[in-house]
Every structure is written in C-alpha cells, then in structure tokens.
Amino acid sequence: MSLSIVIMAAGKGTRMKSSRPKVLHTLAGRPMLSHVLATTGTLQAAQQVVITGHGAELVEAQMRREFAQAPLSFVRQEPQLGTGHAVQQAVPVLPDEGITLILNGDVPLIEAVTAQALVDACAGERLALLTITLADPTGYGRIVRTPDGAQVLAIVEHKDATEAQRAITEVYTGMMAAPTRWLKQALAGLTNDNAQGEYYLTDVVARAVADGVAVVAAQPRDEVEVLGVNSPLQLADLERRHQQAQAVRLMEAGVRLADPARFDLRGSLEVGRDVEIDVNCVFVGCVQLGDDVRIGANCVIRNARIDAGAVIHPFTHIDGDKDGATVGAGSLIGPFARLRPGAQLGREVHIGNFVEVKNSTLADGAKANHLAYLGDATVGERVNYGAGSITANYDGANKHRTVIGNDVHVGSNCVLIAPITLGDGATIGGGSTLSKDAPAGQLTVARAKQLSLSGWVRPKKAAKP
Incomplete structure (x- = not known):
C-alpha cells in the first residue's frame, strides 16, 4: 500500500528566542528536521512532504542539499493557523489512495520501528495515534477514552481541557497515520472554534468517531522518541538524554x-x-x-x-x-x-x-x-x-x-x-x-655564515626632554 509521509516544520519557535528556524536547531550536531528525514528515509515511502513556513527558504535549501536523492517535496503554510491548517496545505499533493503518516519536524528522535508500527496499526482503514503516558502531561493534548478505556473518543488540547481532562496522563504525541482518502475529507471539515482560534489536526479524531472509523493507539518504545523541542532548555535536555543513550550502547558493546x-x-x-x-x-x-x-x-x-x-x-x-x-x-x-x-x-x-x-x-x-x-x-x-x-x-x-x-x-x-x-x-x-x-x-645546509661583530652597541632609548 502506498505510503505518503507529511512532516510539519512550519513553526516559528518563538520560545527558542532565535532568528534560526526551530527545526534547523541542531541535536547531536544535526538539524532536528534532518533526524526525522533520515528516519523516514528508511520507510520506503512513495513521497515525503515537508510543510514549511517560518524561514521556509532556509529550511528547504538545507534539506534539499542533505537529501538530494530522496523523494522530497515542500509545501508552505503561510500564515500558520494551526496543525490542521498545516496538513491542509499538503492535501493537493497527496494521492487519493494509501496511507498518510504525519510526523513533527521538532520531534527528532522518533525511531523507524515506531513510525512503522503506527503505519501498521492504521493498515489503510483505521486512524492510528501515537500516544504515551507521561508523569507530567502539561501542554499535551489528552487522550479521552470510553469509560472502559477500550476506545479513543477524542483528543482535547491542554488549553481547551477541563480540570478532569487535564488529570489524564495519556497524551497525544502529535503523530498519526490515517487512510489518505478519509484524511482529506476530515481535514476539509475542520473548524477553528476553540480557545486558540486555530484549526487543530486533533479534531479529526472526533470526525473519525462520527464516521465509524476505528481509532487505535500505538506507543513508542521510549519516551525520548516523542519529546518535542520548544525552548533551548528542552533542546539541551533532549541532547543529554540522547547522548546518555548513545553512551550506554557503546559501553554495552565494551567501550570504557x-x-x-x-x-x-x-x-x-x-x-x-x-x-x-x-x-x-x-x-x-x-x-x-x-x-x-x-x-x-x-x-x-x-x-x-x-x-x-x-x-x-x-x-x-x-x-x-x-x-x-x-x-x-x-x-x-x-x-x-x-x-x-x-x-x-x-x-x-x-x-x-x-x-x-x-x-x-x-x-x-x-x-x-x-x-x-x-x-x-x-x-x-x-x-x-x-x-x-x-x-x-x-x-x-x-x-x-x-x-x-x-x-x-x-x-x-x-x-x-x-x-x-x-x-x-x-x-x-x-x-x-x-x-x-x-x-x-x-x-x-642553507643558512648564512655566523658572524660576531665586536664594537657593536645595542641601541638605547632616547632620553626624555
């Protein structure tokens, strides 16, 4: 089944307090977006679409240099009106059939096995969400399930959540896979009736429930795979986590x-x-x-x-x-x-x-x-x-x-x-x-003959007037 990958990379990253586009900030010496594209490049997708916005020219130029041989294209989100609005910009270049996998350019450590698990969970007929349980879910969209916990009913963004919903610790990571034909229809029906006045991608979950499309969840192997970066502090924290994991792998291989x-x-x-x-x-x-x-x-x-x-x-x-x-x-x-x-x-x-x-x-x-x-x-x-x-x-x-x-x-x-x-x-x-x-x-030997001059006097400083 044909796979299309859409990567959201349009955000300004205001909290980074930098003129550099957020997705070009480096982790382990490489832009965050490059990490994502290197991972998706192993999934044999028919196309990879990067949604750019802030600093689009810089982002597109650098990715074209790094991934010149990849089936890579770009669409722009201008202005940035939310995650749903971002993916809407990719709709014209998506085929009608197959699966669309949606990832984030500022979540650099997603692993190929996790992305593939999300695609497999979709199987061309279900909406598959990548979720994780966090001790501190602040800022993340909460996964609302049926009372028995068996089915996903909706994702509620943190700013729109009630106190009871904010107590939920299972959160949406910002990554999903969906049947492409159905996704296009769901995106067309998005509204911006929310606290932010934005078009949320997460609203497609409620549309799936209404349409009778099964909503399933997959989980990553490690929390570090789904941690996003919005500030220098978060970037430094993710860097240390990543370096610690690499150090552990080397020590397990025998390195001292x-x-x-x-x-x-x-x-x-x-x-x-x-x-x-x-x-x-x-x-x-x-x-x-x-x-x-x-x-x-x-x-x-x-x-x-x-x-x-x-x-x-x-x-x-x-x-x-x-x-x-x-x-x-x-x-x-x-x-x-x-x-x-x-x-x-x-x-x-x-x-x-x-x-x-x-x-x-x-x-x-x-x-x-x-x-x-x-x-x-x-x-x-x-x-x-x-x-x-x-x-x-x-x-x-x-x-x-x-x-x-x-x-x-x-x-x-x-x-x-x-x-x-x-x-x-x-x-x-x-x-x-x-x-x-x-x-x-x-x-x-090629040097001047040594001479010693008798009577030579070293210059002295002139006396001050």
Whole structure:
C-alpha cells in the first residue's frame, strides 16, 4: 500500500528566542528536521512532504542539499493557523489512495520501528495515534477514552481541557497515520472554534468517531522518541538524554567511557575491542576506532579512522572533513596536535605537541614530535622531522608538494619551499631554508655564515626632554 509521509516544520519557535528556524536547531550536531528525514528515509515511502513556513527558504535549501536523492517535496503554510491548517496545505499533493503518516519536524528522535508500527496499526482503514503516558502531561493534548478505556473518543488540547481532562496522563504525541482518502475529507471539515482560534489536526479524531472509523493507539518504545523541542532548555535536555543513550550502547558493546555524562557523539562511531575514551571527547561524522585505541581527554575527532593500538593524547583535534583522516596502527598523536583533511598516517607514526598535518601522507615510523607543520607533503618511512620546521606549500596563488624520502633527517627550524624533493637518507642542517632539491645521502645546509661583530652597541632609548 502506498505510503505518503507529511512532516510539519512550519513553526516559528518563538520560545527558542532565535532568528534560526526551530527545526534547523541542531541535536547531536544535526538539524532536528534532518533526524526525522533520515528516519523516514528508511520507510520506503512513495513521497515525503515537508510543510514549511517560518524561514521556509532556509529550511528547504538545507534539506534539499542533505537529501538530494530522496523523494522530497515542500509545501508552505503561510500564515500558520494551526496543525490542521498545516496538513491542509499538503492535501493537493497527496494521492487519493494509501496511507498518510504525519510526523513533527521538532520531534527528532522518533525511531523507524515506531513510525512503522503506527503505519501498521492504521493498515489503510483505521486512524492510528501515537500516544504515551507521561508523569507530567502539561501542554499535551489528552487522550479521552470510553469509560472502559477500550476506545479513543477524542483528543482535547491542554488549553481547551477541563480540570478532569487535564488529570489524564495519556497524551497525544502529535503523530498519526490515517487512510489518505478519509484524511482529506476530515481535514476539509475542520473548524477553528476553540480557545486558540486555530484549526487543530486533533479534531479529526472526533470526525473519525462520527464516521465509524476505528481509532487505535500505538506507543513508542521510549519516551525520548516523542519529546518535542520548544525552548533551548528542552533542546539541551533532549541532547543529554540522547547522548546518555548513545553512551550506554557503546559501553554495552565494551567501550570504557571515563564518564558517560561527558561524552558527545554527533554522527556514527564504530569501535573495536578494549577501546578507552576519556572525558569531554566529541566525535563528529563517521569515526572508526580499532582494537585497543585510547582517546585522551578533550579530543575532537571528525571523519577519521584510527587503527588498532593507536593513542590519541589529550587536546588533539582530528578533522578529516570530506577527505577523511587516517591514523595507522600503534601511532602516537598529541597532546595538542592537529590533523586536518587528507592526513594519512602509517603505522607507528608520532605526531607530537603543536604539530599540524594537512593533506599529507606519513609512512611507517615517521616522526614530527614538536612545533611543526606538514602541508601537501609525502613523507617516507622513519623520517625525523625537526621542531619548528615547516613545508612552505603555498606561493600566494597555488599549492605545491614536498616529497621527503625514507630515512631523511630534517633539523630544527627548517623551511622547505615547495615544490621540493629530499632524497632518501638526506640530512638537512638545522635552520636551513631550502628552495632546491636535496640529494640522497648527503648533508644539505642553507643558512648564512655566523658572524660576531665586536664594537657593536645595542641601541638605547632616547632620553626624555
């Protein structure tokens, strides 16, 4: 049966106190709406319709970039006159047959299995509501049932509820699935005769009861799936809940987290056996950690693969971006090191404090232990790259490559002006600035002769008048 998914994302989010559209605020490093679309993308829907309004251009542009291959379309709700009015805007693009699943763009952690359960409960003939029982149901629409509790009769919004109805703890989460043909008819009959003067989507429940359409309920596996975000406080709370759940999953897989409350995963993290992660580490994008990897405190790692036995010392920043970064087995990185996109390190490479590597490959056993820069370089095996040395890879218009052969020793405070090649076994004297290739197996020195001038007097400050 054909499935259409409608996602409501038009709200202004006044309580966020931000010029950014609410659904573009990030959870775990990704816009809330992106989380929802990533989940619905697994449901094999014929179409996904996003209802935009406030900041529509920004929302639509970003989602088109992220989900360019998805069957995604947009309709706009202008002005915003309630949830029922929002879904009415999608009616012209919905088919007459099949099922329509309605979700919220500011409820980011809905799981695919829960959304599918809602579709299955609908089965093309029933109105299926996603409900949950909350200790504090304030602000949610209450589920009103028959005295025996067997059937749903209506949803009453919090502001319209009586005191007795506000005591009900089963609430509507804002998500439902309905036969599309019937839903279109129900939406056409909505009125705004309520405390808010809005067209409520929840009023379709009473219409279903009147039409003899069975109203059923499904429940999520966890409360976090249905928690919406209306304020920075709620967003922070949901972030911590989400991060705690991810930390628990990793620890159950054998990862040793020094403190699960000080851990952030903003993407995917694949881990081997006996991985240890210290406090305040942030993992972004796609990160892979091999067996016995140790990550020190306060590291940020993005789009990188770190092979078995490598140690990432504290305060290291690894950012693979689109090109990725690789740290070979047994390597030692940091503290205070920076690996940028295209950094590809072999086995047992040492990158020490305040060393930066960008778009460079370092073969097995190469070392740059102190205060150095390697950009656009190919570095051979067992190279020792001295403190304070740099590859001058940019001429003001173009980037050029430095090639350093095996077993090269580069002294401290050297400048290698690319393009340049240092042959195997070459030694570069400290303080040299090279603009020509250095032959293999020889000592190359390029620096001014040292002079000591007798009789030279250091300048003195002029006396004040």
